[in-house]
Amino acid sequence: QGARGGSRGGGSRGGSGYRGGTNRGSTCQGSNCHKAGIIVGSVIGGILGLIAIIFLIIFCCRRYRGRPSESNASFITKSSTNERNKTYQTYEENYFKNGDWMSRYYQYGQWHGPHLMSITFDHATGRVTGHGYDDVGKFTIDGTFSEENQRIALTKIYALGTGDAKENFGHAVTVQLIWNTIHGQFEGKWFVQTNNYRGEDKFELKFGGSSESFLEKRVD
Structure with missing residues (x-):
């Protein structure tokens, strides 16, 4: 009897107190509640949208890293945007000379080279062809150039099984260069996209068969 009576009485009083507490504690009523819901939903949606945009940017950067913004054929048809570095050639000036050239590339925070390569224009x-050897391995060169626009676009293809086995996958490297009159050499970037690595950075090419062609190890 005492247990049952206590249970009924306690349950009744407890339920009444709960209902009263709910009414007193609620501040979300009518149009105010609707507006609050819209604000909260907008904030959450904005955060999720921002996260999605960040992931999309990261995905695109990884996907397109190591890929030039234009093809080699398109690259050489463009005039130099830096007129200060452009020199209008005469018959006495020939920047596209057959013979030994020195090249170097910037990767992993440092310059690699100079490396000797033989090039024929x-x-x-x-069309430009050639061959050479660098830190990665033995490679052949095939590409195109424009005397009018003073540009070179190369494809370096490494011979698998030569050089550094950790770096050489028999892959191709795209190199796009523009003549720099001030430095007396071609300058630009290299691009690599493989299943194992994607990257791009600076590349320099200077005529002459001596490492003294590069007098200064610039990293700018």
Whole structure:
């Protein structure tokens, strides 16, 4: 009897107190509640949208890193945007000379090279071919150039099984260069996209068969 009576009485009083507490504690009523819901939903939606945009940017950067913004064929047809570095050639000036060239590239926070490569320019067809050896391995060169725009676009293809086995996957490297009159050399960037690595950075090419061609190890 005491247990049952206590249970009924306690339950009744407890329920009444709970209902009263709910009414007194609620501040979300009518249009105010609706507006609050809209604000909270907008904030949450904005945060989720921002996160999605960040992930999309990261994905695009990783996907397109190591890929030039334009093809080699398109690159050489453009005039230099830096007129200060552009020199209008005469018959006495020939920046596209057959023979030994020195190259170096910037990767992993430091310059690699100079490396010797033999290059041949076919002025009738605008094609450039060659071969060489660098830190990665032995490679061949095939590409195109424009005497008018003073540009070179190369594809370096490494011979698998030569050089550094950790770096050489028999992959291709795109190199796009513009003549720099001040430094007396071609300058630009290299681009690599493989299943194992994606990257891009500075590349320099200077005529002459001596490492003294690069007098200064610039990192700018």
